[in-house]
Amino acid sequence: LILSYLIAGLPVLVKTWKNLLARKLFDENSLMTIATISAIIIGKTVEAVAVMLLYAVGELLQHTAANSSKKAIKNLINELPEFGNLLVDGKELRIHVGEISIGNKLIVKTGERVPVDGTVEEGRAMLDMSSLTGESIPVEVEKGNEVLSGSINKNGVLIIVAKRRASDSAFQRVVDLTASASKKKSKTELTLRRFAEVYTPLVVFLAAAVALVPPLFMGAPLLEWTYRALVLLVISCPCAMLISVPLTYFSGIGALSKIGVLMKDVHVLEAAAKVSTVVFDKTGTLTSGLLKVKSISSFNGYDDAEIIHMATLLAKNSNHPVANAIKEMHSQELEENQVSDFQEFPGFGIVGKIGERHVVLGNATHLERLGVACNIRSSDSTTAYLAIDSEIAAVINLSDSIREDARGAIDTLRRIGIDEIIMLTGDKKPVAENVAEQIGVDRVFAEVLPEGKLTVVEKLHRRRHNSDERRVMFVGDGINDAPSIVRSDVGVAMGGLGSDAATEAADVVIADDSPSKAAIVIVHARKTRRIVLQNILFTIGAKAVFLVLGSIGIATMWQAVFADVGVTLIAILNAFRAFKLNDHSN
Structure with a gap:
């Protein structure tokens, strides 16, 4: 049994030892180590082995879940173009994308990916841009059109002139933005980490009090109360919250990336869930911008x-x-x-x-x-x-023509309870009011210069009265609207993959020109936030029940394992719901 314990618990024991050397005395690994070694000392070796074995199974499933949620990024990285066909004096030379320079002429044949952002010099083809925009319908391009790296040539032959190096191209931006956002921690997660730093040592001292106070001052049996204390230690492990919360946010970001919506930061997802006012630029956002x-x-x-x-x-x-x-x-x-x-x-x-x-x-x-x-x-x-x-x-x-899904975007925002929808434009008042009437925004500001748009956004901020639950989202083209995008709580740049200004200024980049995706961001952010709160409340509630049962001697070590590993797995399964967009949002 001791050998089984060492085999099952070796990773936990090693982590606990490393933490001791680093003077990190209290975490979930130290809780499991203290509980199981103490169980062996009082003769509960079978239960100690079971705890370590089930904990190891739980850790394995957690890593599997995390790796599954990271699959979207891995797939993106695997789809990065590696080579391009350089045209030199009429001859083709296959080179690595890192060797392609701005101004190089490249040939892209049927079935090949566009290696870098560029401009079509010759040819016509249908491009599959689904890996960038999430849209499955191919886009036709011809001479003079811009093409983005990562697009797949479905038919025809294109000769393009490189506009950016591979490291600065659109598809690399998608990978960089998604990977960067996944590494950052949300405010909720950081709060839980700080809570765990206080909570874990408190639980250890509480368990020690449960084990020692009744026997010393009330004459209660030492082994019985020590067993109860060990049960409390296993139940109290904060794994469920510490794992499920970041996994939920990561899944939420991954779901949006599948439809061409890229977030720079996990904090943005939290802020988007609290948006109460949405401000749209008109030209290029609600209208096509193709005058x-x-x-x-x-x-x-x-x-x-x-x-x-x-x-x-x-x-x-x-x-x-x-x-x-x-x-x-x-x-x-x-x-x-x-x-x-x-x-x-x-x-x-x-x-x-x-x-x-x-x-x-x-x-x-x-x-x-x-x-x-x-x-x-x-x-x-x-x-x-x-x-x-x-x-x-x-x-x-x-x-100018109104975008096909502009009215749908406004209707969705109103249906989900957005307080105010505003349109800003430099156009004349009659033109602006005509567009506003067709799509149904609440207010319109016409003949507004870029600095005037910034003034409107700042006034909306002041009107919030520092309320954390009333955030402002600005949706623009990411270039002329950069000051307003930066100043808003959630800055969204549409069609911004080809623009340095867009990706630098915006919190959210929508790869294509669909204003409805701004509404999807809010809908999905709220769903993700609900799942986070569900997991936190479920974990606290379940553990509270088992803590009471353990302290009065009803819960056993086996039930304590369920309160830890079982609750964690349920929270993980719930977190995966954030990886799926609601049908009405998609």
Whole structure:
């Protein structure tokens, strides 16, 4: 029996010895060691062996559960592209992704993964981006489109130009963000760890009092009360909470990563469960952000062809959604180096010289700030004004489309009890109110610059009155909205895998362009939090019952093992529920 005890309990005994050398006297291993050795001393060797054996089985199952929950990260790492096909003078050279440099030309054939982020130079193909976005429907790409590493070419051949090195590419970001979040501890877990540091020695001293006080002062049998004390030690082991809480949060993060929602930190999952106000940027978040020129009205003798030429030349230097839409008007390749003295004013517009002519493109405020009288106003759509040599040359009206799942996202947020849903935009009030009415937000702030959005978020923070249960979530594109994303309790960047600014600023990165996933984050965060609380309350309740039974001599060592190992396994099984998204959320 002693040999069986040593075989079953060796890992626990070794950990206890190492803890003693490190002056860490009290943890779950020391509780088991004290309880079982003391049981052997009083002649309960069979029960001591059983405790160690079942504890070892429990530890094995716990490690299996933890490894299972880490499988998502392992799968991601295994899917990282290892090689790419470099094109050199028309020949293919297979090289490791770490050797690929920015500007290299690469060929991606059917069935291969895109090795690094890049831009399609030639070809057309359908890409499976499910490992990045969680969406199973392939995406068609062609010349000029950006492609992200980790995407699988389902058909066709692509020639791409590398835009980032492998270490900075989208798929590596997915792996890094998921792995980083899984290593960090939640506030709840840290609180439980601190509690265990006080609780464990307290239990040891309490057990010693149970073993010694009745025999010394009441004449009670020493062996009987020593046995009761050992039962209390086994029951009191805090394993169930210390294991199930981090496992629950890890499972919650893993479930979201499967649908392309990446969290930087476990704390974010806790904060998301407490969100009461959600703020959306409009363009690129609730709407597609892919503006299209609807109409052009020319003035002061300019014709449409001249307007299109001047506007597209100036817009070529900007990546703003309005500028991108205007560039689409010009079907031919634009001349290089035609614009000098170019400047961009975020939230207002752009300015530059084309030849000897001073050209301004932007909103009415932008023109007026530069001394151009803007007496022509349009209120029914997004509008850009073009001025040439200080006089209005054209009004360009643009339109944007609402994302398919935007209304569904708002409906879900309202159904789960979010107090207020707000939309912020730099667009004119009539345009903003039209979108707000279609999707059903509670409030809209129009004609707001990036610093104005930050002001709104800060006011919402002050309105919380320091309540920990009323958090603010901001959902934006992760670039112009970076200050607001950083300032909010839960900053969400949509479509942010290809953006350094997005992954740096945001707490949550949604790989695709689905605003409904912001609602899923809150729904699943609340579910994860409920499971954590269930495990804590169940563990405390079960152990309290068995502690009472043990102290009055009803519970045996066998029942104590169930109170420890059994309760832990039940908590672990419950924790795994966080790895599954609810059907209505998915």
